[in-house]
Amino acid sequence: MSGAYSLSDYPIIENRPEDIVTPGGVRIEDITFENIERGAVSVYDCRTSKEGLLAQAAIAELTGDRYIAGSLKRAAEMVDIDGDKIIEIYNALRPYRSSEEDLTGLAFELRTKYGAEENARFIEEATAALKHRRKLRGNR
Template sequence: MTEQVRGYSGRPLDEVTVEALRAGSLGPDDVRIHPSALRAQAAVAANHGNPQLASALGRAAELARLPDADVLAAYEALRPGRSTADELEALARRLDEQGAPRTAAFVREAASWYATRGLLG
């Protein structure tokens, strides 16, 4: 299975070598996981009786496309008292636009419980 795996850049994993790095042809996206690899791992988790891990890996496949800063900012927004209901809804909408519908639904679910439990900003 490993030989079919490609980095975020599309470069096959077996071309990620010290020689390639020396030749100046490796970049950060060559050692960044591709959403398809995460979806494959999610399928493995589901087949091994762990649907929760499969869901998390499914959301991870969505987040894999997002820039680091967006991921860090979304985490910060979900911490207690950080965001209003509107701000969480805006985040969810952005996630929808960025091709992350599961994560968007997850944020909306959080917003709903945060409202009940007084955890909105």
């Protein structure tokens, strides 16, 4: 991502496509049937990119929307997290599923393994809230 965005950069796909590199390392304009048939582009390249999400977060922030910006930043951290892992953490955050240690462990994993600082903090805050309202495992 090449730094500052302005609102006129939106839509990014039109105005700043060079900023986006797909998870497979190709550029958006290279996603063509020709390249797919040649095997140069795969489904992996059609996944949402971290750069794209961060660019959108920056755009949202420019409009003063810290809410959208926040979730997009958390989403950007999740690009590299497996779908199964996301579902696992989701389940862990449901009521009466996890102990405090389980959740602390997940936050640690997010922070160290995935560099997902925003998400790690989010889990820690959830832990405190669930503990306070007795929604941890065994509290029922």
